[in-house]
Amino acid sequence: MACLQLGAINQRRLIRYELFNRFCTYSPELPDWFKFPQGEQSCVNSNDDFVLPTKLEFLEDGASNRTHDCRTDVRVVSHDGKDVNLDDISRILKSKFTSPEAVFVALDHCSVKISEGLVNTVLRRFSNDWVPAFGFFIWADTQVGYKHSSDSYDVMVDILGKSKQFDVMWGLIDEMVRLGGLVSLTTMTKVMRRLAGACRWNEAIKTFHDIEQFGVKKDTLAMNNLLDTLCKERSIKHAIHVFLELRNEIPPNASSFNVIIHGWCKARKLEEAWQTMKEMRKFGFNPCVITYTSLIEAYCMEKDFRMVDAILDEMHTHGCPPNIVTYTIIMHALGKAKETHEALKVFDKMKKDGCTPDTSFYNSLIYIVGRAGRLCDANDIYEEMCKNGISPNVNTYNTLISAACDHSQEESALKLLLKMEESSCKPNIKTYVPLLKLCCKRKWTKILLYLLAHMFKKDISLDLSTYTLLVHGLCQNGKLDQASLFLEEMVSKGFIPKEHTYNIMIRALERGNMERAKAKVQQLMVQAQSMKQSSHHFVAKHQIG
DNA sequence: TGAAGTTTAA
The missing domain is CATH 1.25.10 (Leucine-rich Repeat Variant)
Structure with a gap:
């Protein structure tokens, strides 16, 4: 049976090979500033990840070692010093399996030293591909001398929930309960979030009611997690219902109210938000910056900036001054409403309040300026934040890349990707989206395929x-x-x-x-x-x- | 991802 499987894999490999060759021959408009490796060898010796991958990188599809030639062997040595086993396992897992069981069979002959780091990286790489992820997960647990940590279990639960494999997910949870000590509030919160995300709100609520069966305390914190989930997954109705129902059983705290108020605000139900704020006071909790900021955000969505100012005044009189989050929201909303000038004035107002900008604030500023087409200013802001000791994060780069792509500055967009690597800032899926879009638009097949390989290397699924x-x-x-x-x-x-x-x-x-x-x-x-x-x-x- | 903010649309 194993032989049959390998035969099929090789056949697919061949088909893929043909297709890949065809792609490569008709991608006419490759920009000449983009450096391509001259031969297949040039991508081997480099420390620079930014070279086009070899053909074989895309063909790596099967569990077979038989077709290995010298070029594939080089690939096994990873550039970034990661465990070599990782690449071997990934290569096997990339085959198209129809069930986790098949994955298990394919991995059966491997002898690899498993570590928690390896497990978590593999899970990250295949986080949108539950069949290989789960097959690997089960296989790893059967390896001598290795047992999954509760963190790895949680990651696996989340992957299954994300891909809506709820039966499988519950099976895993049962197993965790049986083994003991593995289920925590984190686990159950993931379950509730994924259920609510799939519009299974009642099941999410039921999970909370049954939470003690899994050995997790049914307390205010757990309740707040449920409420937050329901609000974030767009069902303030369910959240309110649960809140009213549970009030006597579980005492709410200030966060409970803030979660609900935020829920109303996101749903643009401002009357109800104010109403809940009143109740919050009745319960003996004072509205805080978070409460007010939620309301401000809602008025920003309505572009009611006069109301925003009114709330700001109220905050000052209540001895609850706005903070950097509040200002970021306001500035961002003004920028989006094309009031760039007003938006920039927020900066001054902020300084008067003795509030110092942080990374998110700068990111927002970069976004506004970039959106207005002022890419040079965006760059200056980037430089300024570095100089002020505020370190850029993924979002900073994502914003810059997206702005560059929007204004057809593809060269600087790709250079920014390089810069990220230099400053060891780990890209995420959103880093690549604008670049992928651009490649499609410009018919840059090589770069597109290159980016996809790059993503895989960065464990982005x-x-x-x-x-x-x-x-x-x-x-x-x-x-x-x-x-x-x-x-x-x-x-x-x-x-x-x-x-x-x-x-x-x-x-x-x-x-x-x-x-x-x-x-x-x-x-x-x-x-x-x-x-x-x-x-x-x-x-x-x-x-x- | 998660008590509030930053990348998102023809």
């Missing part, structure tokens, strides 16, 4: 919206082969393409009279629907521990 972006973008530019490849890949990871995505793909294929490809896509959609149901019985069969 593609999510539904990124796949959607790629399919849309590539269809728009007639790169239908690649678009369908990504569609296939997303389905294989258990994502169900949106109807809109499907329509775009089909229409594009029809325009190109590509009947065969169209049939393939239609079949893929059927497969996507049926994948939803499968693979649910794994945990029951495979006991961990």
Whole structure:
């Protein structure tokens, strides 16, 4: 059976190889400032991650070592000094598995020294790909001398919840309870958040009511987590219901009220927000900066800046001065409302209050200025914050990159990615989104593929919206082969393409009279629907521990 | 990600 599997993998490998070659030959408009490696060798010796990957990097698809040649062997040595085992395992996990069980089988012959760091990195890399993640997770636990930490369990629970594999997730939780000492409030909060995120609000609430069964205290903190989840996942209604119901059983604190007020504000129900604030006082809690700031944010959304000023006055008279968060919100809202000048005046007002800017404030400032097309100013602000000892973070770079992309400064956008590496700032998925969009728009296939490989190296896993972006973008530019490849890949990871995505793909294929490809896509959609149901019985069969 | 703010749309 193992042989059969390998045969299939090699065949896929071949198909991929052909496609990749075709992509490479027709990407005409590659900008000449972008340095490409001259031969395959040039990417081997470099400490610079910023070279195009070899062809083989994209072909690495299977568990087989038989096709290894000297070039693949070089890849096993990682540039960033990470455990070599990590790359080996990743390569195996990248094959398309239909169940965690198959992953388990594929890993069976490996003998690798497992560590918590390795586990967590693999989970991060495959955090949007629950089948390999879970197969690996179970396999790792069976390795001699290794037991998962409670943190790793929590990460796994979160991955399953994110991919809506709730049956599997509950199976894992049961296992954690059985093993003892593994379930914490963090675990159960993740469960509640993921349930609420999938619009299963009642199940989230039920989880809270049953929380003591899992050995977690049913206290104010746990309640606040539930309330916050319900508000953030857009159901203030459920939050209020729970709040009123639980009030006598569990004493609320000031945070409970702030969570609810914030919920009302986000839902733009200002009357109710003020009402809750009154009740907060009745309960003996004074509104604080957070309370007022939530309200200010709501008025900013309404662009009611006079009301914003009124609240600011009220804050001062109540001896509760605004802080950097408050000012950031106001400045950002003014900037978004195209009142750039007013926005910049906030800076002065802030200084008068003795409030010093922090990273988020500068990020916001960069965003506003960048949006107005003042990229040089954006750069100056970046320099200024560095000089003032406020260190830029991922969001700073993401904002700068996004602004550069929006204004067709692709060279500086890619250079910023380099700068991030230099300052060892770890990119996240949002770093790449504007760059990927740009590549689609400009038909830069090589750079696109390069970026995707780069993302993988940085343990960033593609999510539904990124796949959607790629399919849309590539269809728009007639790169239908690649678009369908990504569609296939997303389905294989258990994502169900949106109807809109499907329509775009089909229409594009029809325009190109590509009947065969169209049939393939239609079949893929059927497969996507049926994948939803499968693979649910794994945990029951495979006991961990 | 999580008691408030910063990257997000034709």
